[in-house]
Amino acid sequence: MPVLHSAIHKIDKKPDGLPAVLFLGGAEQVESQARDDLMSQLNESYNTTAGKGWGFFHAESGAYPLRGWLAKYLAGGSDFLDFSITAVEHLTRLMEESNLTTGGHALFCHYQQGLTDYLIIALVQETEAVTMTEELHLMTVKRLDLDHIRLAARINLSEWKNNPQSRQYISYLKGKQGRKVSEYFRDFIGAQEGVDGPGETRTLLKAFSDFVESEDLGEESAREKTNTLVSYAMAQAKFGEPLTLDELSEVLDDAQPKAFANFIRDKDYGLSASLLPDKKTLNKFRRFTGRIDGLSISFEQHLLGSKVEFDEAGGTLTLRSLPTQLTDQLKRAAA
Structure with a gap:
């Protein structure tokens, strides 16, 4: 996963109604193993987080400007840091207007996977961790909580460029914070839902x-x-x-x-x-399963409608083609 460009900024916003304070990174993240590990963990965490939506860009407008800024960067009209600063300033304004979420570290990463280019943008919170010093003393440190990403989106830049009719080159976390929060971040990206x-x-x-x-x-x-x-x-x-x-x-x-x-x-x-x-x-x-009063039922879904019929009104299951071992037991019991 070669990292081409990355930048990190911080939005300090508390749920107390006070204005957000934006701390801009003064430069791109320099190439290092720590940077590559961080971005790789971010990507892996995003991949494994459930509850994603898929879509494509709105037409560029004042309400959805990120598409234009991104196109300018990809065309060489601005560098990555300038693009990320313009974008995070816009994110900060939306955050203040909506007052729906606290701040965090805004991570921007342009990377390649195979022959495909991606841009991932995520708002990551801090959490505390305990580490050990060389003198074997415990010390509390802050770290980026990549295990619990709540707001993030990923743009398949190659798909956007090569297949402009696609309706699924942007993915975004729908999250567990409520529809309004995820929609505010989706509006920041400028994405509209394209695929169910x-x-x-x-x-x-x-x-x-x-x-x-x-x-x-x-x-x-x-x-x-x-x-x-x-x-x-x-x-x-x-x-x-x-x-x-x-x-x-x-x-x-x-x-x-x-x-x-x-x-x-x-x-x-x-x-x-x-x-x-x-x-x-x-x-x-994978399977339907249920257990009650000594009765255990488990079957694969594709059997429903063929070997298993469900009568919703009567609350009953009808089974066909029972296993020979089971029918033999039933016959002996009935004899």
């Missing part, structure tokens, strides 16, 4: 369940393909990368690499050629 990640993931999983049923796969084969789909989609979600239907189809069955992709297109599920998988939705797909 959970919705598209649910459609993909429904298409997969239909595909498994149409292929009349055995239970072991169906379970294996389910695990393959979830593992592949989870890996893409972890790195913030889109899942492509063609590649997923190949992963599911290298003997018939186009079977699943063709099934989706033929049935017209309305899915894009690539989508951004949602980890929470994927986790729910």
Whole structure:
């Protein structure tokens, strides 16, 4: 993950209504192992934080100016530090107007991953940690709390440049602080929601369940393909990368690499050629489970509607194709 440019500024704002105070970094962060480790941890923490939205830039305007500043920087019209200063000054003004959040350290990082350029912007809080001196004395120090990032966004600069029609080159944390807080930061970035990640993931999983049923796969084969789909989609979600239907189809069955992709297109599920998988939705797909009064039930979701039917009104499950071992026990008990 080569870091091309990075800068850190600090916004001191307390939840007491007093004006925010901005402390600007006087230079970019110099190249060092500490800098690279910090930015790598920031990126990893962002990747693993659940609850992201995906979108694209609003048209440039006075309300959404960051797009223009970023384009100017990428075109060589300003350096990275100037871009970050202009952006963080705008963030500070929005923070004061909204009065929705406390300050923090504003981290800006332009980096590469493979052949792709990214810009990540995050507002990171400080936390205390305990360290040991050479004399074996305990000492409390402050550190950036990268484990609990609440406001952040990442822009796929290469996708923005090469595919201007894309609606998913910006990702941002929706967070747990409430909709207004995440929307204020999204407005700072100038992003509008373009992709419903959970919705598209649910459609993909429904298409997969239909595909498994149409292929009349055995239970072991169906379970294996389910695990393959979830593992592949989870890996893409972890790195913030889109899942492509063609590649997923190949992963599911290298003997018939186009079977699943063709099934989706033929049935017209309305899915894009690539989508951004949602980890929470994927986790729910693994199994349905429940336990009450000595009764334990567990089954994979793709069996719902085929081997398992749910009567919502009656609150009952109907099971088909019971395991031979279970039916033998039931027969002996009934005899």
